[in-house]
Amino acid sequence: MTQTLVVVGNGMVGHRLVEILRGSSWRIVVFGEESRPAYDRVALSSYVDSWTFADLELPALDGCELRLGEKAVSVDRARKVVVGSSGVEISYDALVLATGSVPFVPPVPGRDLPGCHVYRTVDDLDEIRATVEAADRPGRRSGMVLGGGLLGLEAANALRGMGVSPHVVELAPRLMPIQVDDGGAGLLKRLVEKLDLTVHTGTSASSIERDGSRLIAKLASGLELDLDVVVFSAGIRPRTDLDLGLELGPRGGYLVDAACRTSDPHVFAIGECAAVEGVTYGLVAPGYSMAEVVADQLSGGARVFPGADVSTKLKLLGVDVASFGDAHAQTEGALEVVVNNAVAGTYSKLVVSDDARILLGGVLVGDASSYLSLRPLVGKEVPAALLQPGGAVDVEMPADAQVCSCYAVTKQTITDAIQHGVACDVAELKACTKAGTGCGSCVPMLKKLLTECGVEQSKALCEHFTYSRAELFEIVQATQVTTFSALIEKHGTGRGCDICKPAVASILASLGNGHILGETQVSLQDTNDRFLANLQRNGTYSVVPRIPGGEITPEKLIVIGEVARDYGLYTKITGGQRIDLFGATVDQLPEIWRRLVDAGFESGHAYGKSLRTVKSCVGTTWCRYGVQDSVGLAIELELRYRGLRSPHKLKSAVSGCARECAEARSKDFGIIATENGWNLYVAGNGGFTPRHADLLVSDVDTAELIRIIDRFLMFYIRTADRLQRTAAWLEGLDGGLDHLREVVVEDKLGICAELETAMESHVSDYADEWRGVLEDPEKLARFTSFVNAPGVPDPTISFRAERGQRVPVSLGIPEVVR
Amino acid sequence: MIVCDFDVLKPEQGVAALRPDGSQVAVFLTADGTVHALDNIDPFSGAAVLSRGIVGDRGGVPVVVSPVYKQAFELATGKCLDEPSVSVAVHQVRVRDGVVELT
Numbered sequence: 001m002t003q004t005l006v007v008v009g010n011g012m013v014g015h016r017l018v019e020i021l022r023g024s025s026w027r028i029v030v031f032g033e034e035s036r037p038a039y040d041r042v043a044l045s046s047y048v049d050s051w052t053f054a055d056l057e058l059p060a061l062d063g064c065e066l067r068l069g070e071k072a073v074s075v076d077r078a079r080k081v082v083v084g085s086s087g088v089e090i091s092y093d094a095l096v097l098a099t100g101s102v103p104f105v106p107p108v109p110g111r112d113l114p115g116c117h118v119y120r121t122v123d124d125l126d127e128i129r130a131t132v133e134a135a136d137r138p139g140r141r142s143g144m145v146l147g148g149g150l151l152g153l154e155a156a157n158a159l160r161g162m163g164v165s166p167h168v169v170e171l172a173p174r175l176m177p178i179q180v181d182d183g184g185a186g187l188l189k190r191l192v193e194k195l196d197l198t199v200h201t202g203t204s205a206s207s208i209e210r211d212g213s214r215l216i217a218k219l220a221s222g223l224e225l226d227l228d229v230v231v232f233s234a235g236i237r238p239r240t241d242l243d244l245g246l247e248l249g250p251r252g253g254y255l256v257d258a259a260c261r262t263s264d265p266h267v268f269a270i271g272e273c274a275a276v277e278g279v280t281y282g283l284v285a286p287g288y289s290m291a292e293v294v295a296d297q298l299s300g301g302a303r304v305f306p307g308a309d310v311s312t313k314l315k316l317l318g319v320d321v322a323s324f325g326d327a328h329a330q331t332e333g334a335l336e337v338v339v340n341n342a343v344a345g346t347y348s349k350l351v352v353s354d355d356a357r358i359l360l361g362g363v364l365v366g367d368a369s370s371y372l373s374l375r376p377l378v379g380k381e382v383p384a385a386l387l388q389p390g391g392a393v394d395v396e397m398p399a400d401a402q403v404c405s406c407y408a409v410t411k412q413t414i415t416d417a418i419q420h421g422v423a424c425d426v427a428e429l430k431a432c433t434k435a436g437t438g439c440g441s442c443v444p445m446l447k448k449l450l451t452e453c454g455v456e457q458s459k460a461l462c463e464h465f466t467y468s469r470a471e472l473f474e475i476v477q478a479t480q481v482t483t484f485s486a487l488i489e490k491h492g493t494g495r496g497c498d499i500c501k502p503a504v505a506s507i508l509a510s511l512g513n514g515h516i517l518g519e520t521q522v523s524l525q526d527t528n529d530r531f532l533a534n535l536q537r538n539g540t541y542s543v544v545p546r547i548p549g550g551e552i553t554p555e556k557l558i559v560i561g562e563v564a565r566d567y568g569l570y571t572k573i574t575g576g577q578r579i580d581l582f583g584a585t586v587d588q589l590p591e592i593w594r595r596l597v598d599a600g601f602e603s604g605h606a607y608g609k610s611l612r613t614v615k616s617c618v619g620t621t622w623c624r625y626g627v628q629d630s631v632g633l634a635i636e637l638e639l640r641y642r643g644l645r646s647p648h649k650l651k652s653a654v655s656g657c658a659r660e661c662a663e664a665r666s667k668d669f670g671i672i673a674t675e676n677g678w679n680l681y682v683a684g685n686g687g688f689t690p691r692h693a694d695l696l697v698s699d700v701d702t703a704e705l706i707r708i709i710d711r712f713l714m715f716y717i718r719t720a721d722r723l724q725r726t727a728a729w730l731e732g733l734d735g736g737l738d739h740l741r742e743v744v745v746e747d748k749l750g751i752c753a754e755l756e757t758a759m760e761s762h763v764s765d766y767a768d769e770w771r772g773v774l775e776d777p778e779k780l781a782r783f784t785s786f787v788n789a790p791g792v793p794d795p796t797i798s799f800r801a802e803r804g805q806r807v808p809v810s811l812g813i814p815e816v817v818r
Numbered sequence: 819m820i821v822c823d824f825d826v827l828k829p830e831q832g833v834a835a836l837r838p839d840g841s842q843v844a845v846f847l848t849a850d851g852t853v854h855a856l857d858n859i860d861p862f863s864g865a866a867v868l869s870r871g872i873v874g875d876r877g878g879v880p881v882v883v884s885p886v887y888k889q890a891f892e893l894a895t896g897k898c899l900d901e902p903s904v905s906v907a908v909h910q911v912r913v914r915d916g917v918v919e920l921t
Contacts (some may be wrong), residue, residue, distance in 0.1 A: 020906070203835055296899035463876070464874075494874075494875045494878060495848075495849055495874050495875045495880070496874045496875070497872070497874035497876065497881075497883070497890075498871070498874060498888060501872055501874060521875065522828075522831070523828065523829070523830045523831045524872075526872065526874075526885065527867070527870045527871070530870065531870075535870075535886065537865065537866055538864075539865035539866050539867045607906065686840040785834060785836075786834050786835055786836040786842075787821060787826060787833040787834065788819075788820065788835045789835075789836045790835060792836060794866055795836075795840050795867045796842070796864075796865070797866075810864075813832075
C-alpha cells in the first residue's frame with residue numbers, strides 16, 4: 001500500500017527533499033504557509049533588481065500534492081495526523097518538519113512601528129518597497145539595517161537597489177563577525193563604505209521613534225539617525241511554533257539524531273528548524289545535505305548527516321568574501337599567514353597547524369578567486385609555495401575534494417562524468433551532476449576541470465580560419481585589412497564559405513568599410529544582406545521599413561498601406577512594433593524601396609545581424625504612470641545604433657516605468673525608467689532559451705546611459721563569437737556580469753575611450769543602405785530575377801488568398817530523403 | 819542558349835537564367851575563372867534560389883550553399899555534400915567570344 005509522506009514547509013530544503021523523492025513510491029503532501037511556490041531565498045536580494053517573482057522561483061515539482069497558503073496548525077502524533085489551517089486532516093506514515101526559521105528581532109523599543117521590517121521573504125521585500133516608495137523625502141532615502149552579518153549586508157544591498165542609503169548597525173566590533181576576522185572585516189568595511197553604506201560597529205539601536213513621516217533611531221553610541229525605513233536582520237532562530245511535544249535543542253530547533261530523526265521514529269526535521277545532535281545550521285548547503293539524508297532513510301537507506309562544511313564564499317555588494325575551515329584560528333597552536341594589501345584592496349589569511357604542515361582554514365576579502373582551490377585542501381598538507389609571499393594558489397585539488405558544496409559533488413564525480421564522455425561542457429556537467437546548479441560559485445572550477453581533462457572546444461571559426469571571431473576582429477582591426485580575399489590569403493586557407501564570409505563581412509562593416517554591397521563585400525553577404533530584405537520560404541522577400549521606437553505618423557502609415565496594396569504584399573505587425581511586408585520579388589524590391597525612401601523611410605535592417613528595433617511603451621507623454629519619456633529615448637537609441645553590424649541581431653526596448661510594458665528585460669539591452677533616471681539591463685533573450693536581462697547600472701542619466709550602452713555594444717561586437725547573442729556571450733564571459741561591469745562601467749581595462757570613439761564613428765558614418773542602392777546603378781542592376789530576362793517574374797512563385805491577403809502557394813517540393 | 823556576357827559574372831557569385839521552357843539555371847563563376855551551371859531550384863525548399871547562395875569551398879571542393887536551409891552543393895557535380903542521396907542537375911556551360919552559353 002502506498003505510504004504517505006507529509007512535508008511541513010515549502011522552502012528550499014523542503015523543496016529539495018520532494019525533488020529527490022518524487023517518482024518514488026511515497027505519496028507526498030506538502031504544506032506551504034506562503035501562498036507562493038518554493039523560491040530561492042538565497043538570492044532574495046536580487047528580487048529588487050526586477051521585482052519579478054518568477055526570477056526566483058524554483059522548478060515546479062509535479063507528482064506531489066502541494067497545499068500552498070495552508071499552514072500546518074497541529075500534529076496529532078498518536079493518530080499520525082497533520083491538521084491544516086483550512087481544517088483538513090492528512091494522515092502520515094512519515095512526517096518531515098522543514099519549517100525553517102524566523103528572523104530574530106532584538107527587543108528595541110519602537111521595533112513594531114510602521115516602517116520597521118524584517119528581511120526574510122518576498123513579501124517582506126514587497127513591504128519594504130512600499131515603505132520606501134511612500135517615503136516623502138527629497139533626494140535619497142535613508143534606511144537602517146540592524147545586523148552587520150551576512151544577512152544584514154544582503155539586506156543593505158537590497159535597500160541600495162531601492163535607492164536607499166543604508167546605515168548598517170552591528171553590535172560586534174566588526175562586520176560579518178562569524179565568518180571574517182578583524183583584518184578582513186576592516187577591509188570589507190572600507191570597500192562597502194565606498195558604495196554608499198555607512199557602517200556603525202560596536203553599537204546597537206537603543207530606541208526607534210516616529211517623528212512625522214520619519215523614523216528616528218537612537219544608537220547606544222549617542223548617534224541619532226533620521227530614517228525612512230528600518231530593517232531587522234540580526235540573525236535567525238529555528239522555527240518551532242508547530243508544537244509536537246518534541247524535545248528541542250539547546251539553542252532551539254527540533255532535536256534530531258544524525259539520521260535527522262526526532263525521538264518519534266516517524267518524525268524527521270531538516271534545514272534551519274533542525275538541531276542535528278544539538279547543532280543548528282543557518283546555511284542552505286547543510287539543509288540540502290539533511291534532505292538527502294532523510295530521502296535516503298525513507299528509501300530504506302542508512303545514511304547519516306556527515307556534518308557540515310560551513311565555508312562560505314559570496315559576493316556582497318560586489319565585494320568577494322570567503323571564509324573556510326578554522327577561520328578564526330581556534331585550533332591550539334594554530335599559526336596565521338596574513339597578506340593585507342590595502343592598496344590593492346585584498347586581504348588573505350591562511351590558518352595552518354603549529355608545524356605549518358596542515359591547512360586549517362582561512363579568510364579572503366576583496367579577491368576570493370583562490371577559494372575554490374584552497375577550501376578542498378583544508379585538513380590536508382599545505383603546499384609550501386602557498387606560504388611564501390605572493391605564493392601561487394593554483395594548486396592541484398585532491399580527487400575527493402568537494403567542488404560543489406551546495407550539492408556535495410566531488411572533483412572525482414565531475415572528472416568521471418567528463419572522462420566517460422557523459423559531459424563535455426558546463427551545461428552538460430550541470431545536468432548530469434547537479435554541480436553548479438546551486439549558488440553557481442563553482443562554475444569557474446567546472447570550466448577549469450573541463451580544460452584539465454583535455455576537453456578543449458575549438459574556437460576556430462570554420463575550416464578556413466583557425467581563429468575565433470574575436471581574434472579575427474582584432475586581426476582586421478590591427479592590420480586594417482579591408483577585403484576578405486586579403487584576409488584569407490594572409491591568415492586563412494582555401495576560398496571561404498558560408499560561415500566565414502558573412503562573419504568577416506560583418507566585422508568589416510562593424511569597423512566601417514562603406515556600403516555592405518560594395519564591390520568586394522557583396523559576394524560575402526548572406527542572401528538577406530545581399531538583397532537587403534528577408535528571404536522567405538518561397539524565394540520571395542519581406543520588407544521592413546524602420547519605424548523608430550514604434551512611433552509613426554498617419555501619413556507614413558498610409559504610404560506603407562499603399563505600397564502593400566499596390567504590390568499585393570501580405571502585411572503583418574511585428575513583435576518589434578513595426579510592419580513587415582511579405583511576398584516581394586527581387587525585381588520589386590528597388591521599386592518598393594524607392595517609394596518608401598521618397599516618403600522618408602529608411603532600411604529597418606530586419607535582414608541584418610545588426611540593431612533591429614528599440615521597442616517602447618508610451619511613457620510620460622500619455623501614460624498616467626510613466627516616470628520618463630520612454631518613446632523619446634527609444635527613438636534616440638534606435639537612430640544612434642541603426643545599421644550597427646554585430647555578431648548577431650540586437651534587440652532593445654525602453655519602458656517608462658517599473659510596470660515594464662515594453663518587455664525590456666527580454667532584450668539584449670533594455671532600459672527601464674526610474675524616478676531618478678534609467679536602469680540599464682543587458683543580455684536578455686527570448687527565443688529558444690529565454691533569459692531575463694541583468695541589471696548593469698541603475699539610476700543613471702541619459703548621457704551616462706548612452707555612454708555605457710556604447711561601450712557595452714562595442715565590447716560585445718569585439719569579443720563575441722559568430723552568431724552568439726549577448727545572453728550566451730555574457731554566460732560564457734569569464735567573470736560574468738561583474739567582469740562586464742568592471743570593463744564597461746569602471747573601465748578596468750582602460751578601453752572605454754576607444755570603445756566610445758568606435759561608436760562615435762559608427763554614428764557619424766551611418767548612411768541608409770537602401771538609399772545607397774537606389775543611388776547606384778551598379779548595385780541596382782543586381783536586383784533582377786534573371787540575368788537574361790530582366791523584368792520577367794520568377795514563374796515558380798505563385799500566391800493564393802487567405803483571410804483577405806496573399807500568401808505563398810506551397811511549392812511542389814521534390815521528394816527528399818532525410 | 820545565351821546567358822549573358824562573361825563580364826556580367828562576378829567571381830564567387832551566381833546569377834539565374836530563365837530557359838524558354840520556363841525552367842531556371844544557376845550560373846556561377848568561381849575565383850579561378852571556371853564557370854559552372856546547376857538547376858536553380860533548391861531541392862530542400864523547392865524555391866528557385868541556388869543562384870543567390872554563397873559560393874566557397876568545403877575541404878577544397880567548390881560549392882554553393884543554399885540560402886534557405888544552408889546545404890552545400892558541389893558546383894562541378896551538383897551533389898549535395900550534406901545529404902549524399904540528394905543532388906541537383908548539372909548543365910553544360912561554356913564561354914565563347916566573351917559570352918556565356920548553355921549548351
